[in-house]
Amino acid sequence: xxxxxxxxxxxxxxxxxxxxxxxxxxxxxxxxxxxxxxxxxxxxxxxxxxxxxxxxxxxxxxxxxxxxxxxxxxxxxxxxxxxxxxxxxxxxxxxxxxxxxxxxxxxxxxxxxxxxxxxxxxxxxxxxxxxxxxxxxxxxxxxxxxxxxxxxxxxxxxxxxxxxxxxxxxxxxxxxxxxxxxxxxxxxxxxxxxxxxxxxxxxxxxxxxxxxxxxxxxxxxxxxxxxxxxxxxxxxxxxxxxxxxxxxxxxxxxxxxxxxxxxxxxxxxxxxxxxxxxxxxxxxxxxxxxxxxxxxxxxxxxxxxxxxxxxxxxxxxxxxxxxxxxxxxxxxxxxxxxxxxxx
Numbered sequence: 001x002x003x004x005x006x007x008x009x010x011x012x013x014x015x016x017x018x019x020x021x022x023x024x025x026x027x028x029x030x031x032x033x034x035x036x037x038x039x040x041x042x043x044x045x046x047x048x049x050x051x052x053x054x055x056x057x058x059x060x061x062x063x064x065x066x067x068x069x070x071x072x073x074x075x076x077x078x079x080x081x082x083x084x085x086x087x088x089x090x091x092x093x094x095x096x097x098x099x100x101x102x103x104x105x106x107x108x109x110x111x112x113x114x115x116x117x118x119x120x121x122x123x124x125x126x127x128x129x130x131x132x133x134x135x136x137x138x139x140x141x142x143x144x145x146x147x148x149x150x151x152x153x154x155x156x157x158x159x160x161x162x163x164x165x166x167x168x169x170x171x172x173x174x175x176x177x178x179x180x181x182x183x184x185x186x187x188x189x190x191x192x193x194x195x196x197x198x199x200x201x202x203x204x205x206x207x208x209x210x211x212x213x214x215x216x217x218x219x220x221x222x223x224x225x226x227x228x229x230x231x232x233x234x235x236x237x238x239x240x241x242x243x244x245x246x247x248x249x250x251x252x253x254x255x256x257x258x259x260x261x262x263x264x265x266x267x268x269x270x271x272x273x274x275x276x277x278x279x280x281x282x283x284x285x286x287x288x289x290x291x292x293x294x295x296x297x298x299x300x301x302x303x304x305x306x307x308x309x310x311x312x313x314x315x316x317x318x319x320x321x322x323x324x325x326x327x328x329x330x331x332x333x334x335x336x337x338x339x340x341x342x343x
Contacts, residue, residue: 002130003138012039020105021112023129026140051079059089066097083110090114095124144175157190166200172280206283221256225292246323261301263293
């Protein structure tokens, strides 16, 4: 039986205990693994590993000993409860082995749970599970989690009724992070808000979201964009002591000012431009960058980018001037730039 993409999440949350098994396949190994973990957890309940109700084997083991699948499927355990045989890395070469096992499967036997990579519509293994009366075939695509899936993760983390702005930030984060990282971020958010009755805010999400730039780099980039010339030298000295090179600092500055430029040029305004960033900008950092984009404007941001590109080329050339001094001079020139508007 073929599961539609819409039904896969519902089935893994509440699998059919009377099914012969399920094949989960897709390009993204992490997404496939997460679905498999969810399916096994909800099918077998707690303690399956300790009670030996779950048998694991990989494709290589099964190729060397095809009878292992039926033996494990028919084995009787010491503990009551549902049982499963999990085969990792299955492929079309093992289709005859699975075909024999599914033909011999009877109610009360262990379910056969298999994972695989990409399988075309002509795949023998895929056709086998799709054509079986009680087995399932679930294709996992690279689409980001939808609203329903995000709400399920939030419920599992003990979070409900998020305000619209916070939910929007989470949906943007789901589109930019790998599925495992997004799940961990939601779990971290649940721990972060435990015992806090206040609604989840964008600042809360920013506090637990994976950092894209180190805090010290953020400090010097904000100081530059906000014309705090006096703060640049001390922060630069700390960064130099931490081993940050002038070239990496220049790359970070280019990334920051390109983000401001993209926001300033966005047809729906800077706020929409920042929301469209990949990865998206969150919480207080987003508010800060919004003010910076509005303050600079498109023409001066283009001038700033030209200066940074010129500095990057100079740093990579054979010139003999101290590189960190060149970078400091560029940052100070940038910090002085917005104040010259209209002169």
